[in-house]
Amino acid sequence: MAKGGPAVAVIFYDDAPGGTARNISTGLRTIGGIGVEEISEKNTPFGQAFDSNTPVGVQTMADNTMGGDFDTTATTGTHAVFGTPDSDPNGGTRTLTVRPLGTGSGLPQFDIETRNLGYTVLLKTGALTQFQAKIAQAGAGVWSTQ
Numbered sequence: 416m417a418k419g420g421p422a423v424a425v426i427f428y429d430d431a432p433g434g435t436a437r438n439i440s441t442g443l444r445t446i447g448g449i450g451v452e453e454i455s456e457k458n459t460p461f462g463q464a465f466d467s468n469t470p471v472g473v474q475t476m477a478d479n480t481m482g483g484d485f486d487t488t489a490t491t492g493t494h495a496v497f498g499t500p501d502s503d504p505n506g507g508t509r510t511l512t513v514r515p516l517g518t519g520s521g522l523p524q525f526d527i528e529t530r531n532l533g534y535t536v537l538l539k540t541g542a543l544t545q546f547q548a549k550i551a552q553a554g555a556g557v558w559s560t561q
């Protein structure tokens with residue numbers, strides 16, 4: 416069984432809706448939990464002592480916040496990739512790809528369609544300038560192998 420940590424994660428994110436996938440791994444320091452869950456509805460009949468939940472056939476990923484080093488490198492820096500939140504309701508989506516164990520045959524990979532909801536630059540005296548971005552699910556998410 417392979418074990419990994421953040422040092423081997425590879426993360427790609429489109430630089431615009433329908434844009435080019437950019438490797439943001441080197442500028443990223445934190446990323447929220449990645450995965451999908453089934454939405455269910457409480458469906459407890461009268462007289463039952465315990466709750467019962469029934470899947471409704473829809474999956475979701477919680478909004479995700481990620482952050483790291485503020486980088487103004489043209490086209491590939493974190494500012495270029497996340498700096499403009501998605502505002503067109505009819506616009507395309509951005510693909511987030513997470514490879515938690517790096518790149519290699521048979522390793523897990525998570526892909527999900529998202530929208531960039533917001534971007535914040537974080538300033539602190541005596542520390543590196545950081546950024547934080549918030550993304551939300553906008554389409555299918557799936558675990559697969561590379």
